[in-house]
Amino acid sequence: GAGVSQSPSNKVTEKGKDVELRCDPISGHTALYWYRQSLGQGLEFLIYFQGNSAPDKSGLPSDRFSAERTGGSVSTLTIQRTQQEDSAVYLCASSPLGAGLSYEQYFGPGTRLTVT
């Protein structure tokens, strides 16, 4: 079946612009995670969605970052007023996560964001 997909695969933007990154999780997976992979910080958790519950936003680095998940499926990560330190690969993962189900996370290919 189809895996996790992300778009765009690459995004170059000017400092101060807003960007939207999209994630399509595996169908039926209730949990969705966003991570960031950067040279200086390694892999960092950003935000977690599970079903209709309130998201866990504890990893978002600033209030310029926000995310939503519509209909329990597609998610969009928005970065407002981008800064150069936002340059990184943004990874999305989904998981079946639930009683009796696996909690393994399956990753998308990532969106490479470059802020100039």
Add this chain to the structure above:
Amino acid sequence: GDSVTQMEGPVTLSEEAFLTINCTYTATGYPSLFWYVQYPGEGLQLLLKATKADDKGSNKGFEATYRKETTSFHLEKGSVQVSDSAVYFCALSDLDSNYQLIWGAGTKLIIKP
């Protein structure tokens, strides 16, 4: 909070050598442990996992055993190949943190023919 420490790289080995990449963790609960691999130009893939003490995860000739007494999950392979060249990440997750993955820094492995 929870954390993962893994040996720094790069690790350079000759083909058919024995591989060990060390990973230790700190956790307040009972985490599950993972090794992920990132081949050049590709995304993260789950390599193996272990969910409780003394479990051994294995895949593609790689093994790691969940050692609660030493809080370790070292990755081993008896005979590496050039195709194993990649970056390897140790990670943990537990219920207390909504199963988010907490990552080690990654170890770059270079296998020379």
